[in-house]
Amino acid sequence: MDIRTGATNRDMVENRTFDEIAAGDSTMMRRTLVQQDIDLLAVISGGAMPGGSLVGGGAAPGPLVTGLLSLLLATELPGPGTVMTAQELSFHSGVAAGDTLLLSLEVLEREPSTRELVLACTCRTDTGRVIASGRVRVQAPKEKIRRPRAELPDIRMSRHERFRALMAEAASTVPPVAAVAHPCSASAIAAVAEAADAGIIEPVLVGARKKIEQAAAEAGVALDRFRLVEAPHSHAAAEEAVALVRCGEASLLMKGSLHTDELLRAVLDRAKGLRTERRLSHVYLMDVPGHPRPLLVTDAAVNIAPDLAIKRDIIQNAIDLAHAMGIALPKVAILSAVETINPKLASTLDAAALCKMAERGQITGGLVDGPLAFDNAVNLQAAREKGIVSPVAGEADILVVPDLEAGNILAKQLTFLAGADAAGVVLGARVPIILTSRADAERTRLASCAVAAKLARVRIAVAAGGEGSA
Numbered sequence: 001m002d003i004r005t006g007a008t009n010r011d012m013v014e015n016r017t018f019d020e021i022a023a024g025d026s027t028m029m030r031r032t033l034v035q036q037d038i039d040l041l042a043v044i045s046g047g048a049m050p051g052g053s054l055v056g057g058g059a060a061p062g063p064l065v066t067g068l069l070s071l072l073l074a075t076e077l078p079g080p081g082t083v084m085t086a087q088e089l090s091f092h093s094g095v096a097a098g099d100t101l102l103l104s105l106e107v108l109e110r111e112p113s114t115r116e117l118v119l120a121c122t123c124r125t126d127t128g129r130v131i132a133s134g135r136v137r138v139q140a141p142k143e144k145i146r147r148p149r150a151e152l153p154d155i156r157m158s159r160h161e162r163f164r165a166l167m168a169e170a171a172s173t174v175p176p177v178a179a180v181a182h183p184c185s186a187s188a189i190a191a192v193a194e195a196a197d198a199g200i201i202e203p204v205l206v207g208a209r210k211k212i213e214q215a216a217a218e219a220g221v222a223l224d225r226f227r228l229v230e231a232p233h234s235h236a237a238a239e240e241a242v243a244l245v246r247c248g249e250a251s252l253l254m255k256g257s258l259h260t261d262e263l264l265r266a267v268l269d270r271a272k273g274l275r276t277e278r279r280l281s282h283v284y285l286m287d288v289p290g291h292p293r294p295l296l297v298t299d300a301a302v303n304i305a306p307d308l309a310i311k312r313d314i315i316q317n318a319i320d321l322a323h324a325m326g327i328a329l330p331k332v333a334i335l336s337a338v339e340t341i342n343p344k345l346a347s348t349l350d351a352a353a354l355c356k357m358a359e360r361g362q363i364t365g366g367l368v369d370g371p372l373a374f375d376n377a378v379n380l381q382a383a384r385e386k387g388i389v390s391p392v393a394g395e396a397d398i399l400v401v402p403d404l405e406a407g408n409i410l411a412k413q414l415t416f417l418a419g420a421d422a423a424g425v426v427l428g429a430r431v432p433i434i435l436t437s438r439a440d441a442e443r444t445r446l447a448s449c450a451v452a453a454k455l456a457r458v459r460i461a462v463a464a465g466g467e468g469s470a
Contacts, residue, residue, distance in 0.1 A: 013149050015079025018115040018140035026106040027077040030126075031068060033099050038064075061095045065123050065132045068103050073138060075149075077105055078117070081141030089121065089134035100126040108135070115140050162287045162294055163421055163447040170450040171199035173457065176251045178434070178449070179204050181241035181263055182234045183256035184211040186218035191436050192254070193221040195449040204229060204250060207237040215257075234258035238266035242274055245431050251456045254434040254449070264302075267429050279303070279313035280428040282435070283321050284411050285451055288420040291378070296322060296330075296398040297414075300407030301435065302426060308350055311400065312363055315354065317427035318398045319366040321451075324458040332358075333377035333396035334370025335406070339388060347371065347402035354400075366398070367391050374399075374410070423447035425455065432456055 016025075066089070073082050095101070102124055109118035116139050123132040178201040183189045189212065195201045205212055206229045216223045229244070231237040238258060244250045253274070255263050267274045282301035285294055298318045303310055315332055322330035334351035341348045351370030358368035369392035376383040380394030388394075401407035414420040421444055426433035432452035436445045 011148055012146055013075050013080055014146040015081050015141050015144065016077065017142060017144060018078070018110075018112070018117070021078060021107060021110070021117065021140060023107050023110055025077065026104060027072065028102060028104040029068065029072050029076070031101050031103070033064070033095060033097050033101065038097060061091050061093065061123075061131050062089075064095055065089065065091070065101075065103070068101065068123070069105075069121060069136065072103055072105060073136070077107075077119070078138065078140040080145040080147060081143070083139040084136060085116065085139055086137040087121075087134065088136075089132050091132045092130045095131060101131065102126060105136075115142060163423065163443060163450075166423075166450045166454065167198060167200065167446050170453045175199055175202045176453050176456045176460075177202045177204060177249065178252035178254045178452075179206055179241035179244040179250035180254040181256050181266075182207040182231070182237035182258040184208065184215050184234075185257035186215050188257040188436075189215045189221050190219040191440075191445045192226075192256075193219070194442055195446055196226070198446055198449075200446060200449045200453050201252060201254070203227075203254070204241075204244060206241040206244070207231050207256065208233065234262055235266075238263045239269075239272065242266045242269070242272065245274060246272070251431055251460060252434065252452050253429070253431055254452075255436060260301075260435055263433070263435075264426075267433065274429040274431065276428060276430060278317060278428040279306075279310050280426055280433075281310075281314040281317045282424060282426050283318050285321070285325070285423045285425075285447070286411065286414055286420045287422075287447075288414055288418050290418075293395075293397060294325070295378070295396070295414075297407060297411050297422075298398065298400055300401065300404060300411045301424065302404070304404045306403065308353055311350060311354060312357060313428060315363050315366075315368065315398070315400055318400070319363070321425070321427060321455060322397055323365060324455045325451075327397055330366040330397040331392040331395055332366045332368040332370075332398040332400060333372045333392050334368065334400045335374055335377060336371035336402060337373060339371055339373050339376055339386060339393075341371065350402070369393065370400070372396070421447060423451045425452045427455075431459075 073084060104122050106120045107117055108120050116137060119136050121134055121136050124130045180192050180203050183192050183205050184207050192203045196203050204227045209228060209230055229240055231240045241253060245253055280302055281299040284297040284300055286297055287294055296318050299314045306314060319330055334354055336347040336351055341352050348371040355368055355370060357363050369390045372393055376386050376388055376393050377396045377399060383393035401410060411422055415422050423444060424435055425448060426435055432455045434448050434452045436448055
């Protein structure tokens, strides 16, 4: 340990000057590749690497090997102050996540007049497969350098494989018909075309033909492949789209460029709408980088200040969606600011009542517990530190927020600070309802359609007497 700084040798990097290095000196590093190593290079190269020319299968090894080589030269032999002047490497095999690489350096030649070293470089896997070999020339440092190791940033990356798999599954089946109400803006018609091109939905456009044609022209979308149902204005488009669902011509409802309340007003019409005994609620299916499972956040878009009865429906809607997504027994966390019941905090009282409702069969199909604070709902260690014994704590699939404000803030924090993708769908009506926003990324719009399409397929299978499993 350095008495002055308190740093251990493991915390420090120290070089070897040219005069301290002899021919035959060597060093080696061992590194097991993870997917993030490959993803980081793809990000740095703008998607150009890895890929391109592959040798022997796997990702092109050049960027990975040269990166590890630079690290070994800069930290071990010769260490800080080293300047690489030339390298001649041949690559023999590709690399992939899971490969354990052994990179070795050995000093072959010393040139005192220039302080240059020639080192042999070999990179192989722990199974003996040679990845790269060759030589590298460096100028070794003249003076001694000892400094702390750089503190590495905590980098989280996500390939959003959950959403990719969801969209791939949707594209591999017959797409359900979606009645799209008033797609009269370029962004709305583009979202419809994206989902149709991906094979996720078969849209029926409902609205004023001239407005739809103008929007399509702005978006560069060809309309001749879509059925179009005339409606003079947005209110009429919402009613006509709902009517298409009622008569069985569509199994999904999708919002175009009209206001959400216009569409939901038509859905909730007692005589001609799509009401059920269940309250409408919104669920975000969130793919959060670094989190081991998808999170369903509800309700962040429809019910402003739900009472106990509405929260019961919100939970049941989310459980039904979780079943459709393949989660057989979803774990439901009723969120509050604390994990203990406090008579002054209404959300904790609601949580306790909802747990009792689940015990008595008023909520079915999931494990319900609360109140739980956010940390001990999603993090097992946090739950253990609080001494919480629960089948839900730390492993929640569904997060039930106290009100719309809390849900909206939580969903946007996960999206903008944690890099999460969020697919949203409205449940509780006869069919799933897709509410997309022009601010949504393309992947989010497509995933929202894929979630709704999957739920529609499950419902159709159940109605036909099939298994209905995801």
